[in-house]
Amino acid sequence: MTHYERIGGEVVVRKLVDRFYELMDQQQDFHGIRELHAKSLKASREKLFMFLSGWLGGPQLYVEKFGHPRLRQRHLPFAIGEGERDQWMNCMLQAMQGLGLEESLRKELAAAFQKTADFMRNKEG
Numbered sequence: 001m002t003h004y005e006r007i008g009g010e011v012v013v014r015k016l017v018d019r020f021y022e023l024m025d026q027q028q029d030f031h032g033i034r035e036l037h038a039k040s041l042k043a044s045r046e047k048l049f050m051f052l053s054g055w056l057g058g059p060q061l062y063v064e065k066f067g068h069p070r071l072r073q074r075h076l077p078f079a080i081g082e083g084e085r086d087q088w089m090n091c092m093l094q095a096m097q098g099l100g101l102e103e104s105l106r107k108e109l110a111a112a113f114q115k116t117a118d119f120m121r122n123k124e125g
């Protein structure tokens, strides 16, 4: 089974993304990365949902609409160091907590997100 199927498909991926941006918007801990985003999180929400759908092994919604994600290149306009990476990760870990995922799946996803978030770093510190 793919991560997409194990997580619970489209409904749960949406839930995860909605919670992720809700936390980013509301929690002081994530203020640093919230500031990097546009005032409205609507477009980010839709794009992350579409991206994660394919990244988790489900429909390649992002690729079908926008082509290859070139994720690292798309993040170059934003200064991302360890601090920003850790804020992003903590926000995602908190968002996952509310989904009631099976422990082994939660761990696998945490490791995969960690790898991708670390890859996005483009400055020291």
Ligand code: HEM
Pocket: 033, 036, 037, 038, 044, 047, 048, 051, 066, 071, 074, 075, 078, 080, 084, 085, 086, 088, 113, 116, 117, 118, 120, 121
């Ligand atoms: C490491 C820390 C990260 C920071 C600080 C960060 C920040 C951002 C920002 C500021 C944007 C632009 C949003 C806007 O235009 O308002 C963005 C876009 C995006 N991010 Fe991240 N991001 C991080 C990691 C990640 C990771 C790990 C993923 C995927 C697992 C991801 C997926 C995306 C996607 C799909 C977009 C939309 C790209 C597009 O414009 O088509 N980001 N991110």
